[in-house]
Amino acid sequence: MTAITALDSAERARLRERAASCCVEYRNHPLPTGCVPRAGRIGVEDNGTTVLLQVDRKVRYVGLDAEVHAWVTAGTHAFSDLDTAIEWLSSKLPEPKVARAAAPTAVRYPTVDLDAVEAESEDATRPVSAPELEAAIREEVVGQAEAVNVIATTVAHHTAKMRPRRPVSILLYGPTGTGKTLVGERLATSLTALSGETWRSLRYDMNEYSERHAVARLHGAPPGYVGHGEGTSLASELAANPRCVVVFDEIDKAHPDVLTALMNLMDAGRLGSSDTGRPATRSVLLFTSNLAVAPGGDQEEMARRALIERGTRPEVVGRFRHMCGFTPLTGRQRAEVAARSVARVAADYGLSVSEIDPAYLRRVLNDTRHSTIGVRALEYLIDAQLGAQLAAQAAGTTVRVIGADPQVAPSARTDATAAPTSDASCLVPGDPTAGSPTNAQEKP
Numbered sequence: 001m002t003a004i005t006a007l008d009s010a011e012r013a014r015l016r017e018r019a020a021s022c023c024v025e026y027r028n029h030p031l032p033t034g035c036v037p038r039a040g041r042i043g044v045e046d047n048g049t050t051v052l053l054q055v056d057r058k059v060r061y062v063g064l065d066a067e068v069h070a071w072v073t074a075g076t077h078a079f080s081d082l083d084t085a086i087e088w089l090s091s092k093l094p095e096p097k098v099a100r101a102a103a104p105t106a107v108r109y110p111t112v113d114l115d116a117v118e119a120e121s122e123d124a125t126r127p128v129s130a131p132e133l134e135a136a137i138r139e140e141v142v143g144q145a146e147a148v149n150v151i152a153t154t155v156a157h158h159t160a161k162m163r164p165r166r167p168v169s170i171l172l173y174g175p176t177g178t179g180k181t182l183v184g185e186r187l188a189t190s191l192t193a194l195s196g197e198t199w200r201s202l203r204y205d206m207n208e209y210s211e212r213h214a215v216a217r218l219h220g221a222p223p224g225y226v227g228h229g230e231g232t233s234l235a236s237e238l239a240a241n242p243r244c245v246v247v248f249d250e251i252d253k254a255h256p257d258v259l260t261a262l263m264n265l266m267d268a269g270r271l272g273s274s275d276t277g278r279p280a281t282r283s284v285l286l287f288t289s290n291l292a293v294a295p296g297g298d299q300e301e302m303a304r305r306a307l308i309e310r311g312t313r314p315e316v317v318g319r320f321r322h323m324c325g326f327t328p329l330t331g332r333q334r335a336e337v338a339a340r341s342v343a344r345v346a347a348d349y350g351l352s353v354s355e356i357d358p359a360y361l362r363r364v365l366n367d368t369r370h371s372t373i374g375v376r377a378l379e380y381l382i383d384a385q386l387g388a389q390l391a392a393q394a395a396g397t398t399v400r401v402i403g404a405d406p407q408v409a410p411s412a413r414t415d416a417t418a419a420p421t422s423d424a425s426c427l428v429p430g431d432p433t434a435g436s437p438t439n440a441q442e443k444p
Ligand SMILES: Nc1ncnc2c1ncn2[C@@H]1O[C@H](COP(=O)(O)OP(=O)(O)OP(=O)(O)O)[C@@H](O)[C@H]1O
Pocket: 140, 141, 142, 143, 144, 174, 175, 176, 177, 178, 179, 180, 181, 182, 183, 249, 288, 289, 290, 329, 337, 374, 375, 376, 379
């Protein structure tokens, strides 16, 4: 496209002729410094008495030039003739990055990759709303209200940025089995569902990156080496997928050289300088640690100190935008996880659950109360107790899970499970004699 600021006299004459009958538009024309975006639509119109230089109303101006400000705000600027309009625009454009002596008469303009400008801004057109993202994460994650709120808000704002300069980096800390990794997984599926764009979920266990040479696995094989261009190193994943939620589990176990490589990723969205593809500045980087912080005081600051005391360098800790604490689940929250777990285990066998007896949930909670592995213990127990009986059911069956005493009336309905049906089978988890389909209507 011709830039109106580079027209010779013949072209100016042609423009004068065309602009007299209609508005001549220049798409993606470079705009004065301080305009956002830096290129936009400009119109030139000669109404007989004045020449109007129009600018796209979506352009914003963050600079200090009063004339440019007035032009962008009003969307139009009037001039006595075409040459004055073009000279005015030329004087407001950024200095071309060429030696002035080489082009004493003609104004040169920096080459702008307008396709890239356009493509990048289109990239950023689908921000997700923070409340929606928070609600979507909550569908799967029980409790951890404050952490989920901070994560959802920070990530939602990140998705609204036209051109983020770096990925979002957040540290999630707290005891094992409290939902840190689950939040990362759920974040990726929620972003995909809400934005319509594919967000990939990746997970790296930093226990496997505790040796110096492990840093090479993040980068992948260099050119000329076996495996170059193959496999799924973090660098190749990020280069191929601009939108990733990457969970780096147990960050305090990583080798210092691995952390140095990750600092580069946090700063520039790249692992080293040789990666192909766009930098992964849209990505979300979640780091987890099992560090414990005593209650009270400034929790974020205390968590940063605790991480440094465990040996993580301050410059790494300083790159975490937020430090989100995960707390052990309360009894009620554990009951909710247990109920979901029953439904999930049943779904693994192709079955759905219509009712769960609270007596059964109480028993599970009691049996796992002193576990050191968080709510994972609940899931393991439920899987072990229900597995055999669920396997005996025909796929597609609806089941009711009742307590050890079949006389106890099942009354607790799980959240999103199906309504009870007359052909629902009763299961008594842990009772080896139970498991054969029984008509639910016959139970008290
Ligand atoms: N807050 C929670 N809400 C729902 N389910 C949970 C929650 N916390 C843990 N779980 C269940 O326990 C399992 C383990 O959770 P997760 O992997 O997220 O723990 P973690 O905090 O990452 O633990 P670790 O520190 O050991 O990595 C999950 O698969 C999930 O089913």
